[in-house]
Amino acid sequence: MKVYLTRRMTFNAAHKLWVKQWSEEKNLEVFGKCANKNWHGHNYVLYVTVKGKPDPFTGFVMDAKVLKDIIKREITEILDHSNLNLDVPFIPENMQPTTENLTIIIWQRLVSHIRGCELHCIKLHETENIYAEYYGE
Amino acid sequence: MKVYLTRRMTFNAAHKLWVKQWSEEKNLEVFGKCANKNWHGHNYVLYVTVKGKPDPFTGFVMDAKVLKDIIKREITEILDHSNLNLDVPFIPENMQPTTENLTIIIWQRLVSHIRGCELHCIKLHETENIYAEYYGE
Amino acid sequence: MKVYLTRRMTFNAAHKLWVKQWSEEKNLEVFGKCANKNWHGHNYVLYVTVKGKPDPFTGFVMDAKVLKDIIKREITEILDHSNLNLDVPFIPENMQPTTENLTIIIWQRLVSHIRGCELHCIKLHETENIYAEYYGE
Amino acid sequence: MKVYLTRRMTFNAAHKLWVKQWSEEKNLEVFGKCANKNWHGHNYVLYVTVKGKPDPFTGFVMDAKVLKDIIKREITEILDHSNLNLDVPFIPENMQPTTENLTIIIWQRLVSHIRGCELHCIKLHETENIYAEYYGE
Amino acid sequence: MKVYLTRRMTFNAAHKLWVKQWSEEKNLEVFGKCANKNWHGHNYVLYVTVKGKPDPFTGFVMDAKVLKDIIKREITEILDHSNLNLDVPFIPENMQPTTENLTIIIWQRLVSHIRGCELHCIKLHETENIYAEYYGE
Amino acid sequence: MKVYLTRRMTFNAAHKLWVKQWSEEKNLEVFGKCANKNWHGHNYVLYVTVKGKPDPFTGFVMDAKVLKDIIKREITEILDHSNLNLDVPFIPENMQPTTENLTIIIWQRLVSHIRGCELHCIKLHETENIYAEYYGE
Numbered sequence: 140m141k142v143y144l145t146r147r148m149t150f151n152a153a154h155k156l157w158v159k160q161w162s163e164e165k166n167l168e169v170f171g172k173c174a175n176k177n178w179h180g181h182n183y184v185l186y187v188t189v190k191g192k193p194d195p196f197t198g199f200v201m202d203a204k205v206l207k208d209i210i211k212r213e214i215t216e217i218l219d220h221s222n223l224n225l226d227v228p229f230i231p232e233n234m235q236p237t238t239e240n241l242t243i244i245i246w247q248r249l250v251s252h253i254r255g256c257e258l259h260c261i262k263l264h265e266t267e268n269i270y271a272e273y274y275g276e
Numbered sequence: 277m278k279v280y281l282t283r284r285m286t287f288n289a290a291h292k293l294w295v296k297q298w299s300e301e302k303n304l305e306v307f308g309k310c311a312n313k314n315w316h317g318h319n320y321v322l323y324v325t326v327k328g329k330p331d332p333f334t335g336f337v338m339d340a341k342v343l344k345d346i347i348k349r350e351i352t353e354i355l356d357h358s359n360l361n362l363d364v365p366f367i368p369e370n371m372q373p374t375t376e377n378l379t380i381i382i383w384q385r386l387v388s389h390i391r392g393c394e395l396h397c398i399k400l401h402e403t404e405n406i407y408a409e410y411y412g413e
Numbered sequence: 414m415k416v417y418l419t420r421r422m423t424f425n426a427a428h429k430l431w432v433k434q435w436s437e438e439k440n441l442e443v444f445g446k447c448a449n450k451n452w453h454g455h456n457y458v459l460y461v462t463v464k465g466k467p468d469p470f471t472g473f474v475m476d477a478k479v480l481k482d483i484i485k486r487e488i489t490e491i492l493d494h495s496n497l498n499l500d501v502p503f504i505p506e507n508m509q510p511t512t513e514n515l516t517i518i519i520w521q522r523l524v525s526h527i528r529g530c531e532l533h534c535i536k537l538h539e540t541e542n543i544y545a546e547y548y549g550e
Numbered sequence: 551m552k553v554y555l556t557r558r559m560t561f562n563a564a565h566k567l568w569v570k571q572w573s574e575e576k577n578l579e580v581f582g583k584c585a586n587k588n589w590h591g592h593n594y595v596l597y598v599t600v601k602g603k604p605d606p607f608t609g610f611v612m613d614a615k616v617l618k619d620i621i622k623r624e625i626t627e628i629l630d631h632s633n634l635n636l637d638v639p640f641i642p643e644n645m646q647p648t649t650e651n652l653t654i655i656i657w658q659r660l661v662s663h664i665r666g667c668e669l670h671c672i673k674l675h676e677t678e679n680i681y682a683e684y685y686g687e
Numbered sequence: 688m689k690v691y692l693t694r695r696m697t698f699n700a701a702h703k704l705w706v707k708q709w710s711e712e713k714n715l716e717v718f719g720k721c722a723n724k725n726w727h728g729h730n731y732v733l734y735v736t737v738k739g740k741p742d743p744f745t746g747f748v749m750d751a752k753v754l755k756d757i758i759k760r761e762i763t764e765i766l767d768h769s770n771l772n773l774d775v776p777f778i779p780e781n782m783q784p785t786t787e788n789l790t791i792i793i794w795q796r797l798v799s800h801i802r803g804c805e806l807h808c809i810k811l812h813e814t815e816n817i818y819a820e821y822y823g824e
Numbered sequence: 825m826k827v828y829l830t831r832r833m834t835f836n837a838a839h840k841l842w843v844k845q846w847s848e849e850k851n852l853e854v855f856g857k858c859a860n861k862n863w864h865g866h867n868y869v870l871y872v873t874v875k876g877k878p879d880p881f882t883g884f885v886m887d888a889k890v891l892k893d894i895i896k897r898e899i900t901e902i903l904d905h906s907n908l909n910l911d912v913p914f915i916p917e918n919m920q921p922t923t924e925n926l927t928i929i930i931w932q933r934l935v936s937h938i939r940g941c942e943l944h945c946i947k948l949h950e951t952e953n954i955y956a957e958y959y960g961e
Contacts, residue, residue: 141685142650142683142684143683144681145680145681146679148679151866152864153862156334158334169334170334172904173905179837179838179865179904180836180839180863193648193651193654197580197581197646197648198646198648222863222864225862235333237334237336239337240330240335243279267284268283269282269284271279271281271282272280273279286540289453290453293608293609295607309493309494310494312494314496316425316426316454316494316495317425317427317428318455319455319456356453357447358449358451362451363449372608374608374609376610377604380604406557406558408554409553409556410552410553414821414824415822416819416820416821418786418787418818419819421815421817430883432882435881443882445889467787471704471718471783471785472785472787473785473787474819478719509883509884511882511884513827513878517878542833543830544829545827545830547827560815562814563728564701564726583768584768586769588770589701589728590768590769591700591701591702592728593729593814593815631721633726637725677697688961689961690956691956691958692924692954692955741924741925745920746841746919746921746922746925747924748956751954
């Protein structure tokens with residue numbers, strides 16, 4: 140019996156989309172307002188889903204408080220009130236901080252910390268209208 | 277690496293549920309208030325999900341603005357403030373405009389316009405309590 | 414001590430905006446898509462607020478279940494799955510069923526049914542982006 | 551063609567997490583505030599998803615009203631305003647009423663009542679930040 | 688210039704509605720399921736609003752983090768995962784823990800801790816459909 | 825008869841809180857993470873409320889589409905994807921771009937554009953947990 144457990148958390152950050160190898164003109168053409176040199180920002184909403192068998196005693200796939208503490212320590216405490224292009228050591232310099240890429244980065248950083256069950260999905264809302272999901276493959 | 281990207285959009289429309297081959301009595305019995313001859317309506321919330329590999333330069337599975345423009349041009353500009361039984365050329369006359377059928381219709385209309393990645397899911401909320409999803413199969 | 418108690422309820426309905434004394438051209442110019450002859454519709458969200466002193470025994474300004482039953486009987490059971498231009502006896506024929514006017518109509522219909530406390534506000538959402546409020550004056 | 555239809559419903563309940571075979575000390579260590587002897591509670595939000603082919607006449611995978619009536623009769627009317635540890639005959643005495651276990655219990659109770667299509671998923675929100683999903687396997 | 692600043696916070700709790708001076712029969716008649724002897728519970732959502740002039744240097748009516756810390760220390764840390772009838776020293780034994788009464792109790796407990804501006808409103812959601820507001824008068 | 829009409833709109837922006845007359849140490853002490861030199865950002869949600877008598881023909885306090893166009897032209901098109909400290913001509917250089925101050929700035933910029941009814945309230949959400957309101961006084 141496999142049950143999926145999801146923890147929702149939030150962080151606020153600034154970013155911009157900009158390819159260094161491209162001219163300013165091309166960056167503005169491709170990214171529009173998202174290429175504003177002075178940055179813009181979002182209230183990100185992160186959903187981390189793990190899967191596994193509920194423990195016969197506790198009824199937990201994973202203690203949701205432990206899951207929260209891992210996400211906080213590894214992700215939201217570092218990303219919250221940060222600049223995603225400048226401040227975060229585990230976002231590679233050449234990687235655009237798009238919602239899509241952030242789901243991969245967050246997966247890679249969390250996966251080894253989930254014990255006793257498996258990481259299943261990273262879902263990240265950039266706005267109420269746009270979100271991305273990554274399942275590790 | 278496959279990432280899923282979702283764009284949320286809205287439209288408001290009128291409809292009714294009514295099978296022409298059935299008597300009024302049977303329509304009211306099966307559809308209840310949804311068969312009101314004078315129509316009723318909803319604020320529909322549409323989620324379109326595509327999947328693919330993020331571009332190494334842009335970090336995009338698909339440019340969310342392009343996705344929005346396609347959905348707007350092909351779907352929401354036509355369905356918004358429409359009567360789903362009377363006004364929409366691509367809803368077949370014999371097809372009930374239920375949430376379920378609308379997800380299929382929207383899939384079929386969008387699928388050929390998604391380039392560089394794949395259409396994955398059409399999710400449509402009729403109310404905050406009822407929604408349908410279609411994955412193309 | 415005055416406390417305000419609010420009950421949220423929903424209904425779905427069709428309507429159009431159309432001034433009979435005006436030409437089709439003027440109606441389309443003023444109301445745009447809202448004048449579609451074949452109607453459109455919304456999921457309305459209604460908030461009814463009453464005010465009064467909590468009862469020393471029950472702690473209720475008004476029994477929320479009684480408030481719900483009144484709203485259901487007088488408003489939502491009649492408006493739900495209706496056409497607001499055609500089906501509702503207490504919406505005058507010459508009154509546009511705009512969100513603004515609906516708040517007045519709902520106030521007038523509910524006010525005499527609230528006993529032991531006072532009706533304070535009718536708030537009505539037409540969409541997630543537009544709502545109106547009426548305080549009886 | 552397979553479409554997924556989801557009905558959202560709510561119920562409010564009290565519960566606590568407590569393993570009878572464990573000491574009070576160990577229960578408090580593992581469950582923290584959730585082990586409060588005097589109980590705590592939640593507004594649960596339940597999503598039941600069924601899958602199937604839309605009927606060629608009605609356009610329904612399943613009549614959403616029938617689905618609602620089944621969920622109400624079998625689940626929410628029994629769980630609403632209940633104590634999940636004490637009041638619910640179909641929650642085994644030794645099973646922790648965690649969100650994870652509740653999804654399994656709700657699946658097992660609903661699955662035989664879904665006719666003409668298949669039960670696909672039980673999703674249950676305990677708070678806005680925590681939810682579990684079960685797909686029957 | 689007066690600006691209103693609001694901080695939203697949440698807590699989960701159990702309660703029941705029960706008048707000790709009344710018979711069980713009368714309690715069940717008046718309170719229905721809310722009188723379940725074994726308790727039920729809610730995810731409460733609390734909005735605390737203060738009003739004042741923004742500081743010319745900081746632009747703050749009140750530091751939102753300080754406001755959060757006060758609400759946490761005085762209210763949510765005590766009410767979270769509690770039984771509102773049994774566990775909370777500042778809820779009088781004879782006071783029904785209704786949403787209405789809780790807004791008064793929370794006001795009285797917070798008002799002296801708000802410095803440099805004024806407490807304006809306590810708003811408390813019991814469910815997504817029911818909330819109460821108290822303005823101190 | 826006075827009815828209140830509200831239009832909700834959104835914009836995303838970067839900002840930081842920083843008093844130029846203060847040392848870095850004092851800025852970090854007062855503003856914490858909000859003083860990050862590399863900025864952070866938010867999805868702002870703006871509610872603009874106007875009040876007036878519904879027009880006897882149109883039923884409008886104000887045409888919601890006209891209201892939307894004014895807010896878009898005067899506010900959201902300028903603030904969206906901007907840096908609130910650097911990019912916005914009508915935010916004074918010495919004014920902290922706090923949620924509180926932004927409500928005043930937005931009021932002052934909109935008030936002369938509202939014709940045929942009155943501006944009543946500017947409400948601005950910085951996150952789901954913090955918002956400010958300004959009523960022009």
